[in-house]
Amino acid sequence: MPRPSARPAALPGTLRFSVLGPLAVHRDDRALPLGPLKQRVVLATLLGSANCPVSVDALTDAVWPEEPPRTARKNLQVYVSALRALLGEDDGDRPRLAHTGGGYVLRATEDELDLLRFRSLVRAAEGQRPAPAARLLRQALGLWQGPPLGDDLRQSPRLAEEAERLELRHLTAYENWAEAELGLGGAPAVAEGLRDLVERHPLRERLRSAWMCALHGSGRQAEALAVYDDYRQLLARELGLEPSAAMAARYRAILAGDGRAGAAVGAGGQAAPAPAARRPAPVVLPPDLVDLTGHGEELRYLVDALEDDGAGGVVLLSGPAGAGKTTLAVRAAHLLGDRFADGRLCVSLRAADGRPRPQASVLAELGERTGQPGLSGPGAWREWLAEHRVLVILDDVPEERAVRPLLPCGGRGRVLLTARGQLGGIAPVHRVPVPPLGTAEALQLLTGLVGGSRVRADREAALRIVRACGGSPLAVRVSGMRLAVLRHVPLREFADRLTDPAGALDELTSGDVSVRRWLADGWEALPEECGRDAGRLAAGTGDGPFGLSEAAEALGCDERHAVRVVEALIDAGMVTSPGGEVTAHAAQYELPYLIRLYARGTRTGTPVLTPG
DSSP states (O other): OOOOOOOOOOOTTOEEEEOSSBOEEEETTEEOOOOSHHHHHHHHHHHHTTTSOEEHHHHHHHHOSSOOOTTHHHHHHHHHHHHHHHHOBOTTSSBSEEEETTEEEEOOOTTTBHHHHHHHHHHHHTTOOHHHHHHHHHHHHHTOOSSTBHHHHTTSHHHHHHHHHHHHHHHHHHHHHHHHHHHTTOHHHHHHHHHHHHHHOTTOHHHHHHHHHHHHHTTOHHHHHHHHHHHHHHHHHHHSOOOOHHHHHHHHHHHTTOGGGGSOBOGGGOBOOOOOOOOOOOEEOOOOOTTOOSOHHHHHHHHHHHHTTGGGGEEEEEOSTTSSHHHHHHHHHHHTGGGOTTOEEEEESBOTTSOBOOHHHHHHHHHHHTTOTTOOOHHHHHHHHHHSOOEEEEESOOOHHHHGGGSOSSSSOEEEEEESSOOTTOOSOEEEEOOOOOHHHHHHHHHHHHOHHHHHHTHHHHHHHHHHTTTOHHHHHHHHHHHHHOTTSOHHHHHHHHTOTTTHHHHSEETTEEHHHHHHHHHHTSOHHHHHHHHHHHHHSOSSOBOHHHHHHHHTSOHHHHHHHHHHHHHTTSSBOOSSOOOTTTOOBBOOHHHHHHHHHHHHTOOSSOOO
16 A cells, blocks of 8 residues: 655645645645635636636536526626635746636646656656556655545536546555555565455456466466456447457466466556567657647547546547547647557548448458457457557447447547537546637637638628538638638628528538538438437427427427437437536437528428538
């Protein structure tokens, strides 16, 4: 069990922020009063994104997850003012808590905030030999003072999600420490600390493997074998899978009485390999868009989850067609080049015609990209993934069964999924929904494509164009590319074309890029019943949000059945749901604007694909 370690020595008057346990702020040894619950929620939200701007909308959502009062912004200003007075200035004589753009940023160094210190120590341990790795990870784990943020702050769904991410990082760091400690012959210390963690996280293969090796290394062979048998039965019962080949090999070694079975292990329980000549790390990514606009908060969450080992190594970006999921995933992969030394690659799970690819075809491409031609099957892929610090984007996932056998069961690799649907049958996974662009963000993207002078000359028409695109980055980009070619067309005329529902989708085409074709691919992939129900909702509900009673009337059924239909469409990525918890009868649902246009066109006989 790692022992708590001393924090760096503090200068007189230094602030100490703690989120790896109950929220606390100390000046020297004196705990500061943090005020009422809502003010503490603001502070915890800012600390979770220290040194990064947090929007007013995000703070509002954290403090009032259901229905913010009309005075929400004024109340936030009161809380921020009180925190500013409490925290004072940083070492550079700047306000510790500053206003920036549409939000606030709280500045802290890693010596001041335990979360930043924890991340730094975990990063420093990567790639080290067992002795320094174990030492650094012991220091990192020693920063934890209990469940992060405390029970009172977890009343905020946003902070509850943040606390869950922090706990997953703690768990991964513990796994790394256990494997390093086993490499030093510390099996008894590891065996002592892992039982409770395995009980709380029964499907974590790294935990099971380390515990099995620790028990064997402590002379408790029968218990070690029982750990494997229990895990194999649980995995088959819950997921229909078998343990990885590496863990099975370790089990066979223990069964044969091999004394090396309790020695150093790597991710997934495999024996730590001897240093060998490395092949060049594969980097097979689409180019990064230099004009990526918006979704800054989603990108930060995404990078944070991938970098800090959250959600057991799997992250899902979900949103309707054209929402910018793949663009966001590719940007994250480019940003994290130095964090994934064994490679980064992107593989589409759909063929050029939009149909799902056979698993054998996907595996063959993964094997080819990673230097493993003739990959024997999903088990061999998962074993390779566990052993390598690699980021794999599996793009445009059609359904859970297409990707479930390819996901890691612990280890060093990370998988980033993009999907139009919610993939509700996959867990554990860190979910990052990709919302529509805001009007200001969409206008910024359009301006970059058509030129600032053209937008300034008719800002009202430019606003009409981006609003007609429904917040879809793809639609805004296609509009901008089309207008960049059609320099003679006034923005006002193009806005008139886009605001005509009968012809809007025909205008959203530039060269070989067609929004209608993009929507058609997603529509054709839907089960027939989902497409029919989406068409009925599009025809029977007005523009904008609709309630359950309106959905039932449009579908021609009672509200009980309407709930099931709407929730099936949410899972398929065709309907958006409310952000916070709300009863089904009070919820307001919405069909994304372009999906609504397309669905209405299919019911009225408009051709699905543009001519040519």
